[in-house]
Amino acid sequence: MPPGRLPSLPGSSITDETVYRGRRRLLGTLAALPALAVAGCRGAEPPPPVDAPRAGAARTGSATGFMTDEPQTRYEDATSYNNFYEFGSGKADPSRAAKTLVTSPWSVQVSGACAKPGTVPLETLLKGLVAEERVYRMRCVEGWSMVIPWLGVPLGEVLKRFQPTSDAKFVAFTSLADPRQMPGVRAPILDWPYREGLRIDEAMHPLTLLVTGMYGKPLPQQNGAPLRLVVPWKYGFKGIKSIVAIEFTSKAPRTAWNDMQPREYGFFANVNPAVDHPRWSQASERRIAGGGNRLFADRIRTQPFNGYAEQVAGLYEGMDLARWY
Template sequence: MGPAGDARVKIILPPELPASQITPEPVYRARRQLMGLGLASPLLALAGCAGADDGGDAAAPGAPAGAGAAGGGAEELTRFEDATSYNNFYEFGTAKTDPARYASSLEPAPWSVVVGGEAELTGTFPLEDLLAITAAQDRTYRLRCVEGWSMVIPWQGLPLGEVLRHFKPTSRAKYVAFTTLADPRQMPGLRYPSINWPYREGLRIDEAMHPLALLATGMYGKPLPNQNGAPLRLVVPWKYGFKSIKSIIRIDFTEAMPPTSWNQLQPEEYGFYSNVNPDVDHPRWSQRSERRIAGTASKLFAERIPTLPFNGYGEQVAGLYAGMDLRKWF
């Protein structure tokens, strides 16, 4: 996954939609399997999240027409076809069009996630078991990348903190580390050493437990497309997009700060925390403004707009960093 990930994240609450309108395919399958075992599923049908590999439909079923921003007002959703064709996923190539071109080789089912480290419950868990841990939610986020562009995407998924608590992390767990699949057979970009594979990311455990953090399973009311991180990715709304690791196969609770891919590769450019901060420029460009991807079929970018501290979530998350020098711990 490239340094931009899928852009930076800002939570925006979407309008209510009837649960009957949308049942994402992974949720439907998991619920059917649980019913076959005689168990009641706690999963809920979700609204909005960007979708399948069907060429795109700006009015994908279940996608809200707009979304209320954290600071009020409304923001136009990025078109489905743009959100699924302009993104970084270095495992499929370094150009922003490469993931959509080459990610069809990814096999998102069956899928399992290894949970390890400082927790009472560890092991290998099928995706269906993870989906059954907690009720799913729909959220719309503004995502911003370090390259100065942003998107507004409706996601569906599981609250990360609720999933993590299920595994009962011990008092020694200070961080949570995530690892992406690295299979050269499925991922042609692994042939090139652009990153020390596999791709790794991490959060401090209080960040991971924050209610804004999401394990996304879909977008625009459909399962995640391969190029956007199928079948399971992280979305952290107040951080730059490369923190939102894709196609997760491992989650570890650690006592020490875990290594992260872009921080290892270029620590002077990509800090461990990577909170959105317009006052801390990337060494090669300013981070004070962003180009919104909310254009038309003939124009990808809309107007340039100011970048907000913590991507507009300061009221919710600034307390996590009280007393920290955010220029040093960028």
């Protein structure tokens, strides 16, 4: 399969049992999501201003899937054991090297199939939206996991401000790639800048979060400040960090890890314990919830869609989940 292109799905594809089990509940969730405004492109202008949120204000999510009572990963571990290859390939590299990242001022360029494209300051992008706390499981494709309290706004609420057109089938995201601030960009680890993408219905799903903070604090530089994506039912590499561009596209966008090794890093990247990575099993995970000198808690079984099948499995009805890794 050429990077960035998805073949059409045959109607005879067999749907896994986990897909249709929560179909009714999922449809009810999607029905509550406001519809997209559809319009023809009419020039580059930012979205209209709306009321700004109060400093520090946060709304706690209460809908199904927004919270979990599982033990949370310690802040110290979540901010010192993570991947951010722009600052090096080691787990501790970002916490040491990311202090050079300048996060203010910050702006995001929005383009593609929408009525209101433009380069928008971060404050305008989020203006009037009150941050919500969502406690999500996070599963890395490498086989480890965390439970993190994020602060952010539903991605769909932001995207609607730019009025995607009917041609917007996918949403592409691009990270900052500045070798002066990001030492990892000086090495050919990936084809920079880092790129990721979602199908439009995935991007508009209520669980998909545009994150600005964690643990009740502003997002640290090493965790993707000032703006990152969190899609809790997908492997963690889909959670692009330090976003500087968003584009609405009619075709599946090219993504960094899929370009580098498509056999190992699929476009959809939904957590699926029944489909192994080519080099290791995905049936279980090492939960980072240790204390003292112990980083990892006991190994636990990985759940389909990372435990969010009830909310999202219906998005993939008709797809062969054993193939669409």
